[in-house]
Amino acid sequence: MKKFLIILLLSLTTPVLAAPRTHEFMLDNGLKILVREDHRAPVVVSQIWYKVGSSYEPSGITGISHVLEHMMFKGTENLEPGEFSRLIAANGGTENAFTSRDYTAYFQKLGKDRLEISFRLEADRMRRLVLDESELTRELRVVTEERRLRTDDSPQGLTYEQFNAGAFVTSPYRNPIIGWMTDITSLKVSDLQNWYRRWYAPNNAILVVVGDVDPQQVLALAKTYFGPLSPSTLQTVKYTPEIPQRGERRIVVKAPAQLPFLLMGYKTPTLVTAEQPWEPYALEVLAAVLDGGDSARLSRTLVRGSQVAASAGADYNLVARLENLFTLSATPTPGHSIQELEQGLRNQINLLREELVNENELARVIAQVIATDVYQQDSMFYQGMRMGILETTGLGWQALDDYIERIKAVSPEQIRDVARKYLTDDRLTVALLDPLPLNGKPPGPAALSGDALLH
Amino acid sequence: MYKLTLFNAALFVLALLPSLASAVPTIQHWQTANGAKVYFVAAPELPMVDVQVVFDAGSARDESKPGIAKFVNALLHSGTEKLSADVVAERLDALGAQLGGGAERDMAWMSLRSLSEAQYLDTAVNTVASLLQEPAFASTSMERERNRLIAGVRAGNQSPGTIAARAFYQTLYAEHPYASPPEGTEVSLQTITQGDLKAFHSRYYVAANAVVAIVGNLDRERAEAVAMVLVGSLPVGEAAPDLPPVQPLTQAQVVRIEHPSSQAHVLIGQLGMKRHDPDYFSLFLGNHVLGGSGLISRLAEEVREKRGLSYSTYSYFAPMRQAGPFVMGLQTLNEQAEEAIDVTEATLKEFVTQGPTPNLLEAARQNITGGFPLRIDSNGKIVRYLAAIGFYELPLDYLDVFTAKINAISQQQVNDALKRRLNPDQLLTVVVGG
Numbered sequence: 024m025k026k027f028l029i030i031l032l033l034s035l036t037t038p039v040l041a042a043p044r045t046h047e048f049m050l051d052n053g054l055k056i057l058v059r060e061d062h063r064a065p066v067v068v069s070q071i072w073y074k075v076g077s078s079y080e081p082s083g084i085t086g087i088s089h090v091l092e093h094m095m096f097k098g099t100e101n102l103e104p105g106e107f108s109r110l111i112a113a114n115g116g117t118e119n120a121f122t123s124r125d126y127t128a129y130f131q132k133l134g135k136d137r138l139e140i141s142f143r144l145e146a147d148r149m150r151r152l153v154l155d156e157s158e159l160t161r162e163l164r165v166v167t168e169e170r171r172l173r174t175d176d177s178p179q180g181l182t183y184e185q186f187n188a189g190a191f192v193t194s195p196y197r198n199p200i201i202g203w204m205t206d207i208t209s210l211k212v213s214d215l216q217n218w219y220r221r222w223y224a225p226n227n228a229i230l231v232v233v234g235d236v237d238p239q240q241v242l243a244l245a246k247t248y249f250g251p252l253s254p255s256t257l258q259t260v261k262y263t264p265e266i267p268q269r270g271e272r273r274i275v276v277k278a279p280a281q282l283p284f285l286l287m288g289y290k291t292p293t294l295v296t297a298e299q300p301w302e303p304y305a306l307e308v309l310a311a312v313l314d315g316g317d318s319a320r321l322s323r324t325l326v327r328g329s330q331v332a333a334s335a336g337a338d339y340n341l342v343a344r345l346e347n348l349f350t351l352s353a354t355p356t357p358g359h360s361i362q363e364l365e366q367g368l369r370n371q372i373n374l375l376r377e378e379l380v381n382e383n384e385l386a387r388v389i390a391q392v393i394a395t396d397v398y399q400q401d402s403m404f405y406q407g408m409r410m411g412i413l414e415t416t417g418l419g420w421q422a423l424d425d426y427i428e429r430i431k432a433v434s435p436e437q438i439r440d441v442a443r444k445y446l447t448d449d450r451l452t453v454a455l456l457d458p459l460p461l462n463g464k465p466p467g468p469a470a471l472s473g474d475a476l477l478h
Numbered sequence: 479m480y481k482l483t484l485f486n487a488a489l490f491v492l493a494l495l496p497s498l499a500s501a502v503p504t505i506q507h508w509q510t511a512n513g514a515k516v517y518f519v520a521a522p523e524l525p526m527v528d529v530q531v532v533f534d535a536g537s538a539r540d541e542s543k544p545g546i547a548k549f550v551n552a553l554l555h556s557g558t559e560k561l562s563a564d565v566v567a568e569r570l571d572a573l574g575a576q577l578g579g580g581a582e583r584d585m586a587w588m589s590l591r592s593l594s595e596a597q598y599l600d601t602a603v604n605t606v607a608s609l610l611q612e613p614a615f616a617s618t619s620m621e622r623e624r625n626r627l628i629a630g631v632r633a634g635n636q637s638p639g640t641i642a643a644r645a646f647y648q649t650l651y652a653e654h655p656y657a658s659p660p661e662g663t664e665v666s667l668q669t670i671t672q673g674d675l676k677a678f679h680s681r682y683y684v685a686a687n688a689v690v691a692i693v694g695n696l697d698r699e700r701a702e703a704v705a706m707v708l709v710g711s712l713p714v715g716e717a718a719p720d721l722p723p724v725q726p727l728t729q730a731q732v733v734r735i736e737h738p739s740s741q742a743h744v745l746i747g748q749l750g751m752k753r754h755d756p757d758y759f760s761l762f763l764g765n766h767v768l769g770g771s772g773l774i775s776r777l778a779e780e781v782r783e784k785r786g787l788s789y790s791t792y793s794y795f796a797p798m799r800q801a802g803p804f805v806m807g808l809q810t811l812n813e814q815a816e817e818a819i820d821v822t823e824a825t826l827k828e829f830v831t832q833g834p835t836p837n838l839l840e841a842a843r844q845n846i847t848g849g850f851p852l853r854i855d856s857n858g859k860i861v862r863y864l865a866a867i868g869f870y871e872l873p874l875d876y877l878d879v880f881t882a883k884i885n886a887i888s889q890q891q892v893n894d895a896l897k898r899r900l901n902p903d904q905l906l907t908v909v910v911g912g
Contacts, residue, residue: 063523064855096773105783108774113841115848117772132852164786168741172789172809176739178636279738281632317555317567317577327563330622333629356625357632387571394574394593397526401856461636462736 045410045420046238048245052254053226056245057410057420058238061403067234068403069141070130071149072411074229075222077202078124078195078345079260083209086202087218089122090159090166090210095129096120097158100151104158107144114140122200125344126415132404135235139244145230146248149223154212163208170201178280182456186286187348189274190452194265194345224255229414233403265290265346274454283361284456287368288348291445294341294418303341304429305437306349306445311388312380312438313337313351313371318387320371321353331359331367342423344416349446361455375442379435392430502877503860505867506698512685514709517864518692518701521857527594527694528861529603531610531708532869534718535586535682537660538799543670545662547581549627550678554579554588556619558612563619566605575602583656584799585869586682589861594695599704607708610683615675624667631664638743639809642910645733646745650803650906654724684715689868693861724749724801727904735910742815742911743807746822748904750795750804753870759883760895761795766842767834768826769793769806776838780825781808787818799870804900812911819907827902833893847881 048056076088098104111118116133131141174180184199191197201207230249232241268290294303313320314337325332335353351372355364399405410420503519510516537547555577557563570577575598578589588610592602634640644659651657690705726749751761762770769777769792781791788808796802806826810818834842854860854877867876 063521064851066851066855105774105779108772109841112771112774112845113848115845115850115852117849117852119772132849134848134851137848161783161786165782165789168787168810169789171739171741171811176638176741280636282629282636316571318564318571322567323564326626327619327622330625333626354629354633356622357628358625383568383572387568390572390574392574394526394576394598397524397593398576398591400524401526401858403855458636461738 047420048242050225050246050250052250052252053224054245054249054252055229055414056242057229057231057414058236058241059231059233059406059410060236060238061233061400061406062235065135065235066132066403067135067138067232067236068130068132068407069138069145070128070231070407070411071145072126072128072229072231072415073222074125074227074415075127075218076123076125076415077198077200078262079222080195080198080202081262083206084202084214084218085198085206086166086200087206087210087214088127089201090163090207091215091218092120092122092127092129093162093166094154094159094215095148095152097155097162098153099147100153101147102144104155107148110140110144116141124196124200126412128411130404130407138232138236138241139248142244142248146252149225149228149249150252152219152223154215154219156212159210159212159215163210166201166207167204170204170207173201174199175204178276178278178282178456178458179284181278182276182284182286182454185274185276186288186452186454189272189454190288190290190348191265193263195262196265196345196347220255221258224257225249225252226254227257229411231407231411231414233407268450271448272452274452275457276454277457277459279461280456280458281461282354282456283458285351285353285355285361285364285368286454287351287365288452289446290346290450291339291349291441293343293345293347294422295344295416296346301429301433301437302441302444305433305441306339307341308385308388308430308433309375309438309441310337310339310349311391312375312384315388315391321368324371325353325364325367329367330356331363332356335364335368342412342416342418348452365453372442372446375439376446378439380438381435385433385435389427389431392427396427503854505864505874505877506701507874508702510685510690510705510710512710512712512714514685514688514690514705514712515868516690516692516701516705517868518698518705519860519864520695520697520701521693521860522695524857525594525695526857527590527592527599527692527696527704528857529590529592529606529704529708530587530691530861530865531589531606532585532587532689532691532865533683534584534687534869535678536581536584537658538583538655538721539678539682539718540655540658540662543662543674544658544666545627545660546670546674546678547586548660548662549623549667549670550675550683551579551581551586551588552623552627553615553619553675554609554613556616556623557614558608559614560612561605561608566609569605570602573598573602577606582660585865587865599696603704603707607711610708611711613679615672615679617672620672620675624670627662627667628664630661631667634659634661638737638739638741638910641735641737642743642745642908645735645910646747646803646805646906646908649731649733649908650727650747650749651724654800655721656724656798656800656802680713681715682718683712685709685712686715686717688712689865691861691864691868693857693864721800726801727906730904731906733906733908735908737910737912739911740811741809742812742818742909743809744815744819744822745805745807745908746819746826746905747803747805748901748906749801751797751899752801753797753799753872755797757895757899758797759887760891761899763839763842763846763884763887764834764892764896765793765795765804766846767838768829771842771845774841776825776829776834777806777808777822780821781818785817785821787814787821791822815909815911819909823902823905826900826905830896830900830902833889833896836889839889839892843884843887846884850881
């Protein structure tokens, strides 16, 4: 087995694919444009990214970035509510938008010679949105339904929300992206107008285009539609950084459920906040040692070995504006307690602090990183998404160009060092979902048969 | 400033169509010596290969053991007599290969994504082949997967959406094999034995019951070799027998299930259509207007845009081997459930009685035909189409003629199909909430 792996490692270091060509432009009004050519199919993905999201929101108006994202489909000085979507559909396109902590993004997927309609409409709603009171009233109802669907009625969604709110005391990452219910329902047209005017401007946006296009033609089209837009004077956002944590935090979430759920999060740096640039890459490799495929430690030891976990995962995102969490999440198998599960996960973290990761494990992580880099090029949308996220977090779209090299450079000692430095009890927040009975019946087989649910 | 109109947009789209024909991939098709059907598209642009091996081994074959199809499929990932699950996982991860699988009502499948160079692809394909052909069904992995599947059932028990879907299928399909949930029930999962699993595997994971879809950077000769390694050593066996036809509900029915959620999850529907149905394109096009086109669909307009009642409102036909369901869905605050149901039913009734307006029908047609290239713009999407074409025995030129078929459907055909196939007075309504 070992010999087999070494052979693979050597061959995988040869680059398998030339990097896709990406072109960067800047309009006079500050709009940055990134164009990546992908000529495999006669289609194009167009995304416009704004540097605003829930982490920009002060108390009292949490969720406003997401509500504004919804209102962006409700008409402009030139378009009726819903007309944006009807025009994109009539041109054979699909479209949507998404809001996160650090960004808000809008996208269309179209036949390659339909790009103009995307630019016309996005340029229009960047500066000429009409925020109507009755439209807002209805859309706030929609967003509260969205919140109920994603969070209030989802035991795991609720646990995630309370976990973040407990792990972060002062950082804006404590707030849910969708916002607190009372903030959502009290939003006014004037709040949204202020938010829109403050953040929706060409000099706070990045236009990302991936597809079967000619970069110079994209630039010319962008100049036509986005060029005339005036920039805004951007104010820097003031926010409180997270205060240092002084000991482990534990949170219990009681909700009607049948399956316990465990979240453990350690405060960790990101590429933006790290003092040592190698540390985020070491944490990235550490996450893959735990959860990079079925051979990784969590599957091998907790799902297959002790069979304490029905599922177990590790999540670390090195691209975020603010200090973030390295998160372990897991559900116990029936017959095992959540305490056993927590102990199993803690043992895995302890092992990383005490012993060096072996070369075979590292070789597998690198093999997966290299292969995934190829697979990701099958999705034009993903390619655009990656550039957009890197831009809106302030790192720049080229920040991960040396990702594979940086991952390969991580040593077993560095992995142990970041485990010792960051995966400590004093930086840890644990959240447990404590199931309350469903339908007034205690959890367990008695409440489970299909018949029992039908009354 | 400018003011665009739908009319202008329509002209652009029509002008666009002829140039797109060349984008449709060429599908090659053959059978392995032992009778498995293979579908292949060469895609040399990226150094990778996608493979799906599909069997007629979904939960419609569960019979008296709900969950067995999913149980067998999950155990395929747990190693062979010669290779432990750990060794298999290490081998595939060291290649950067990605293994997937699953079982729904009609299909069970295994999927593989690998780099295309022989040193990766050959080992990955060999490994998947042994998983398909000689799974171990060892008792430790069996108990482990049983517990994981039970955890999955419990996760569904706490989700109002899952509870609603289970009740919808259970009521609509009654005694038909489509009635039982693919994830099984806690009681049935407890009763499945090693013998049951082995028998299911030997009966259904056979060449005559298999379809192989391959897309990627390889030529026909290598694709043939890949298919041969994957399924060439499977016993010939027999294709699964035809499923019985489904009897439609004869009267309206309402199922209410208490759940401690703030929202009511509502599913309203009836029997829809088979994958091979003479009305397929008419109903597909009609449904696009009703609830298949996101925010601009009729249901979203009435339920979400005009009244703010729900975040997600949709309708779809799920065509299957036998008649799959027609479903309209929404979630709304419990107190608003009746209002939302009334609006949904009224929207359907008006839609079926009057048909879509000519403008909306043409807009839907433009969206589907103009957007066709987006349906096949990646290897991942093409391999799923190949698997469906093979599994449902659709014509090889399915993708070539797709837009022409949509363009050939008349308003009259849509109106007529909707009237014949949807009966607003015999709907099944499932409401899960407080």
